[in-house]
Structures are given as structure tokens and as C-alpha cells.
Amino acid sequence: xxxxxxxxxxxxxxxxxxxxxxxxxxxxxxxxxxxxxxxxxxxxxxxxxxxxxxxxxxxxxxxxxxxxxxxxxxxxxxxxxxxxxxxxxxxxxxxxxxxxxxxxxxxxxxxxxxxxxxxxxxxxxxxxxxxxxxxxxxxxxxxxxxxxxxxxxxxxxxxxxxxxxxxxxxxxxxxxxxxxxxxxxxxxxxxxxxxxxxxxxxxxxxxxxxxxxxxxxxxxxxxxxxxxxxxxxxxxxxxxxxxxxxxxxxxxxxxxxxxxxxxxxxxxxxxxxxxxxxxxxxxxxxxxxxxxxxxxxxxxxxxx
Amino acid sequence: xxxxxxxxxxxxxxxxxxxxxxxxxxxxxxxxxxxxxxxxxxxxxxxxxxxxxxxxxxxxxxxxxxxxxxxxxxxxxxxxxxxxxxxxxxxxxxxxxxxxxxxxxxxxxxxxxxxxxxxxxxxxxxxxxxxxxxxxxxxxxxxxxxxxxxxxxxxxxxxxxxxxxxxxxxxxxxxxxxxxxxxxxxxxxxxxxxxxxxxxxxxxxxxxxxxxxxxxxxxxxxxxxxxxxxxxxxxxxxxxxxxxxxxxxxxxxxxxxxxxxxxxxxxxxxxxxxxxxxxxxxxxxxxxxxxxxxxxxxxxxxxxxxxxxxxxxxxxxxxxxxxxxxxxxxxxxxxxxxxxxxxxxxxxxxxxxxxxxxxxxxxxxx
Numbered sequence: 001x002x003x004x005x006x007x008x009x010x011x012x013x014x015x016x017x018x019x020x021x022x023x024x025x026x027x028x029x030x031x032x033x034x035x036x037x038x039x040x041x042x043x044x045x046x047x048x049x050x051x052x053x054x055x056x057x058x059x060x061x062x063x064x065x066x067x068x069x070x071x072x073x074x075x076x077x078x079x080x081x082x083x084x085x086x087x088x089x090x091x092x093x094x095x096x097x098x099x100x101x102x103x104x105x106x107x108x109x110x111x112x113x114x115x116x117x118x119x120x121x122x123x124x125x126x127x128x129x130x131x132x133x134x135x136x137x138x139x140x141x142x143x144x145x146x147x148x149x150x151x152x153x154x155x156x157x158x159x160x161x162x163x164x165x166x167x168x169x170x171x172x173x174x175x176x177x178x179x180x181x182x183x184x185x186x187x188x189x190x191x192x193x194x195x196x197x198x199x200x201x202x203x204x205x206x207x208x209x210x211x212x213x214x215x216x217x218x219x220x221x222x223x224x225x226x227x228x229x230x231x232x233x234x235x236x237x238x239x240x241x242x243x244x245x246x247x248x249x250x251x252x253x254x255x256x257x258x259x260x261x262x263x264x265x266x267x268x269x270x271x272x273x274x275x276x277x278x279x280x281x282x283x284x285x286x287x288x289x290x291x292x293x294x295x296x297x298x299x300x301x302x303x304x
Numbered sequence: 305x306x307x308x309x310x311x312x313x314x315x316x317x318x319x320x321x322x323x324x325x326x327x328x329x330x331x332x333x334x335x336x337x338x339x340x341x342x343x344x345x346x347x348x349x350x351x352x353x354x355x356x357x358x359x360x361x362x363x364x365x366x367x368x369x370x371x372x373x374x375x376x377x378x379x380x381x382x383x384x385x386x387x388x389x390x391x392x393x394x395x396x397x398x399x400x401x402x403x404x405x406x407x408x409x410x411x412x413x414x415x416x417x418x419x420x421x422x423x424x425x426x427x428x429x430x431x432x433x434x435x436x437x438x439x440x441x442x443x444x445x446x447x448x449x450x451x452x453x454x455x456x457x458x459x460x461x462x463x464x465x466x467x468x469x470x471x472x473x474x475x476x477x478x479x480x481x482x483x484x485x486x487x488x489x490x491x492x493x494x495x496x497x498x499x500x501x502x503x504x505x506x507x508x509x510x511x512x513x514x515x516x517x518x519x520x521x522x523x524x525x526x527x528x529x530x531x532x533x534x535x536x537x538x539x540x541x542x543x544x545x546x547x548x549x550x551x552x553x554x555x556x557x558x559x560x561x562x563x564x565x566x567x568x569x570x571x572x573x574x575x576x577x578x579x580x581x582x583x584x585x586x587x588x589x590x591x592x593x594x595x596x597x598x599x600x601x602x603x604x605x606x607x608x609x610x611x612x613x614x615x616x617x618x619x620x621x622x623x624x625x626x627x628x629x630x631x632x633x634x635x636x637x638x639x640x641x642x643x644x645x646x647x648x649x650x651x652x653x654x655x656x657x658x659x660x661x662x663x664x665x666x667x668x669x670x
Contacts, residue, residue, distance in 0.1 A: 192387060192389060194385040194386075194387055194388075194389035195389050195391065197354075197356050197376075197383070197389065198383065198385060198389040198390075198391075198450075199391075199402075200356070200375075200377060201354060201355075201356075201376045201377065201381065201382065201383050201403075202377070202402050202403035202406060202450075202454075203377035203406045203407055204377070204402075204406055208406065212402075213391055216393040217391070217392055217393055219393075
């Protein structure tokens with residue numbers, strides 16, 4: 001609206017210059033709206049389809065009606081899942097694993113990043129690159145050797161970790177720690193050197209510099225890393241599929257697949273409902289932390 | 305309250321020697337400014353006093369204690385940084401009290417110290433703001449407040465005014481001087497700005513290439529520079545350097561600048577330079593204010609000569625004039641009413657009582 005007003009005002013005197021400039025901008029805006037809309041549709045259709053399907057009864061799903069419309073909406077899938085101890089158990093396992101993994105990841109990667117970013121010690125630069133390189137190895141390549149390692153470890157010590165949910169607390173950090181460390185190194189490196197020098201002169205120890213200066217200042221980065229760690233551990237599929245098999249040890253993504261697909265019978269209604277319910281916690285966390293994230297940015301935390 | 309002593313302090317980074325053996329005695333309550341071009345080692349020296357850089361060799365002594373291996377927090381120093389280095393997530397009061405809170409001072413004591421410092425720096429109204437809500441000058445005040453509340457043995461300033469605009473810089477310069485008059489703490493101040501150095505310092509340390517060129521009061525440095533570097537660095541516009549040689553004509557010592565221009569030296573100068581070899585390549589150092597328009601009555605030692613001006617710069621209270629002498633541009637300062645115009649001839653007077661004679665190859669002032 002503002003740009004059209006400018007055109008109208010300026011049209012009689014400097015029509016060409018003003019007009020072409022804002023016309024450019026208008027076209028840029030149109031194109032960005034076009035692609036944003038396209039992308040929004042592209043990514044929102046699957047969840048919409050899930051929602052529609054989750055509100056249908058099994059009979060309606062298998063009936064050859066319009067798949068994009070619910071004729072007899074029902075909550076029976078939701079009620080079925082939310083009253084099923086097994087499903088709640090999956091949910092509980094997932095929550096437990098994710099919370100622990102996020103905690104473990106942060107406890108390791110924040111001090112690690114601080115050390116790599118600030119304490120100049122022999123080989124710290126190489127180590128920082130090394131940390132990142134480990135993240136580049138795909139989990140589909142790692143799960144077999146990892147499985148073998150845990151199996152051997154079990155044979156040697158008699159401590160059986162395979163098919164226990166807490167084995168995931170050891171495995172997931174191999175994905176989350178390198179990446180979060182990398183993110184935090186970047187954030188910490190952007191903090192002016194004088195800030196920790198000032199803290200050191202003020203009498204802060206390394207640990208106090210980390211907890212009282214670096215963590216508060218790099219809070220947006222910390223939240224980004226937390227979101228990442230949570231998302232990875234919540235959505236991880238391959239590792240839990242391989243490492244956990246008993247129903248009471250399964251996490252949600254694997255649980256839905258193994259319990260709701262019986263042979264070639266797909267319980268689509270409940271699968272969709274389960275997937276939708278499983279997507280809720282990350283959604284809530286994003287919604288909450290995003291606000292915080294942006295607030296953290298606008299509080300001007302990074303400029304010394 | 306403490307004196308600071310540096311003994312043969314050396315700082316070596318891999319192959320580069322940033323500081324090449326510095327000896328410096330700073331008295332208690334003294335305001336010393338380290339000045340020099342970038343890369344001269346002045347900041348490194350300051351950071352070594354702070355303990356932020358290890359020293360490669362030598363000794364640093366603060367208040368009688370050798371602090372070579374003492375960590376910064378136990379040296380009882382406070383530092384003000386160029387970019388202020390305020391903690392962005394803390395309010396002004398929290399920024400100022402951070403050091404005291406770490407040392408677990410009683411709350412009442414912290415509050416009274418912060419209030420006192422804020423009052424002194426005129427930032428009482430800003431005490432609950434975050435650094436982001438402050439202007440550059442206000443941030444610099446907070447950074448100084450953070451140093452003051454600690455009541456340290458030594459204040460260290462690392463180019464604290466470089467990020468401020470020209471007007472604010474002058475204002476804060478006076479502010480720093482006032483604070484030092486009130487607090488009277490030993491201060492080491494690093495700057496590349498010779499005006500800051502001259503106006504603030506009790507003594508100025510001029511550094512170049514990791515060495516001290518000269519230590520002295522601002523007036524000493526200005527009037528009795530020891531080397532060509534100091535002579536050229538201190539003063540604006542800079543001192544003129546004109547190649548010259550000495551010659552003896554009829555028993556009087558003359559200084560010859562060009563084939564056309566030669567002046568008899570004043571008696572005091574002639575006596576001083578009597579032993580300088582006549583064939584030595586020399587440089588005449590003369591400050592612009594000692595090249596003025598010729599007056600009716602000339603004082604002894606003031607000689608006149610004629611030039612054609614290249615460029616004139618009217619500054620209001622004076623006019624800077626530029627002319628060529630043996631291919632070297634020379635600057636003078638004349639009265640605005642002296643009739644100096646671009647390209648016009650002018651009779652000038654040079655005051656040889658204030659001349660400096662330098663050895664061209666060593667750069668030492670004779």
C-alpha cells in the first residue's frame with residue numbers, strides 16, 4: 001500500500017524513476033509470495049491429509065469416497081490411541097529419551113564449544129573441524145558397527161544395552177553433540193574477545209565466564225541448538241528401529257510402525273493419528289522457543 | 305595505588321618480536337600514555353601489564369610485586385576497552401558491579417560504590433538500562449565506571465576513545481582527565497592519537513617498532529624530541545624536515561638549505577653544533593609555527609626568505625601555507641592578514657632559535 005501511494009504522488013514529476021523502482025520491488029514481492037505459497041502448500045498438504053484421515057473411521061478410509069473430505073468425522077482413533085497403554089508407553093519413552101538427550105547434549109557441547117572457541121590450546125582448531133566431520137558420517141553407515149560394538153560390549157561385561165531404551169541416550173549424542181558443538185562454536189566465536197577479557201579482569205574464572213557471560217549472551221544459539229537436539233532425538237527412526245525391539249522399550253516413531261502395521265494390514269487411521277500426535281510436542285516447543293529466540297535476538301545480545 | 309615497572313619486557317609471537325625490550329617506570333598516581341603508530345607494540349605492552357598476554361622475557365612489577373605469572377584477576381587492575389566490552393545482557397549497574405559481585409562484596413558496599421561511580425560519571429539516570437540502549441559516549445562512561453568501582457591499583461585504557469566521533473572524543477578526553485583528578489589512580493593509557501597523548505598525559509611514552517623512542521612530559525617531547533620519529537609524530541601539522549648542511553663562512557656557522565637559501569645560526573645554536581662534521585648529511589627540523597610571515601623588526605635568530613606559495617589553507621585564526629623547498633613540501637603558519645594566497649609570493653621568517661638539527665642517517669636529534 002505504501003509503495004502505491006508513493007507512485008501516485010511522484011507520478012507527475014519523476015514517474016519513470018520512482019515507478020520502475022517500486023515496480024521492481026512489487027514484482028519481487030509477487031514472486032516471493034508465489035513461491036512461499038507454493039512451498040506452504042507443498043509442506044502443509046501431507047499433515048492436512050493426515051488430519052483428514054485421522055478423523056475417519058477405518059470403514060470410511062477403505063471406502064472409495066473422496067479422500068480429501070470427512071463425511072462422518074469421528075474421534076475414535078484419538079480415543080483409541082490415547083487410552084492405549086502401549087501408545088502412551090511409546091510417548092513416554094520418546095519424551096524420556098529426548099529430554100535426557102537434550103540435557104546430555106547441552107552439558108557436553110556447550111563446554112566443549114567454549115573450550116574450542118576460546119581456550120587456545122594445541123590442536124584446538126583441528127579438533128573443532130574433527131568434531132564437525134564426525135557429524136558428516138550418516139547414521140545409516142554407523143548403525144551396524146555401533147550395533148556390533150554394543151553387542152561385543154554386552155558379551156564382555158555382561159551389561160546388556162541392546163533393546164534398552166537408554167541405549168539411545170548413548171547413541172543419539174553421537175548425532176547431536178557434534179552439530180550442537182559446531183553451532184555453539186559459531187555463536188561463541190561471534191562474541192567479541194574483549195568481553196571475556198573484561199570478565200577475566202573482573203575476576204571471573206573460565207567457568208564463571210562461561211556461565212555468567214557466554215551462555216546468557218549466546219542464548220539464541222543455545223536455543224537453536226536445543227531445538228535441533230530435541231528434533232533429532234524425537235524424530236530419530238533408524239537407530240531405535242535397530243537397537244530396540246521389545247514393545248515396552250520402543251519410542252514413538254518406531255512404535256507406531258511396529259504396533260499399527262500388522263503384516264500387510266495398515267491401520268491407517270491410527271497411524272495418521274499417532275504421527276499427528278507425535279508431531280505435537282516439537283510443534284509446541286518450536287512455537288514457544290521461537291518467540292524466545294526472536295526476543296533473544298532483538299535484545300541485542302551479541303553486540304558488545 | 306601502586307607504581308608499575310617494566311624491566312626489559314619482551315614479547316615474541318612465533319617469529320615476530322612485537323615488543324623488543326621495554327624499560328618503563330610509572331610512578332604511583334601518574335597518568336602515562338603509550339602512543340605510537342599501529343603495530344608499534346603499545347597495545348601489546350598494555351595487555352602484558354593486564355596479564356592478558358604472557359611476557360616472553362623480562363619482568364612486570366606492580367606495587368612492588370613481580371606479576372609475571374599472576375593471572376589478571378589477581379593483579380588488581382581494571383581495563384577499559386576500545387569497544388567498551390560491556391556485558392550486553394546486564395544493566396549498567398550489573399555491568400559495573402560484576403567484578404565486585406564475583407568477589408562477594410557485601411550488597412550495601414556494592415551499591416554505594418556503584419552509586420558513587422555513577423554520580424561521578426553522570427550516568428545515575430542510566431543505571432537500569434542495557435548497554436544497547438546507550439550511546440557510544442554513555443557506554444564508554446559505563447566502561448569507566450566498571451573500572452572505577454573496583455578501586456584497583458592501576459587503570460588500563462586501550463584506545464578508549466577511538467570508536468567515538470570527533471566531538472565526543474574531545475568531551476570524553478576531558479572527562480577522563482577529570483576522573484583521574486578525582487580518583488588519582490595510576491593510569492596507563494594507549495592511543496595512536498598524539499593529541500590525546502599530549503592532552504592527557506603526565507608523561508608520554510612514544511613507541512615505534514616495539515621499542516620506546518622517548519619518554520617525557522608532553523612539553524619535553526614537543527620541544528626537545530630525541531629522534532626524527534618523535535619529532536615527526538608529535539605535533540600537527542607535523543614538523544618540517546629539510547635536508548641541509550653546515551658551512552663556515554667568515555668564522556660564522558651557517559646552515560645551507562639550498563643554493564639560494566642559507567642562514568647564519570644564532571649564537572647558542574652555533575656553539576651547540578660546532579663539533580658537527582661539516583660534510584655530514586643533516587636535516588633541519590622546524591615546526592610550522594616557526595615559519596611565519598616576515599615582520600618589520602626581526603628578533604635575533606629569526607631570518608627571512610622569499611618563497612612562492614603553492615597552497616594556502618585558511619583555518620580562521622591562522623592560515624597554513626605550503627611551499628616547496630628543494631623538492632620538499634614545507635608547511636608554515638601565518639597570520640590570516642599576512643596576504644598569503646595560492647600561487648602568490650610571500651616573504652617569510654624562520655625562527656632558528658627553535659630549530660632542530662638531525663643526523664640524516666641515524667635520525668638522532670643533535
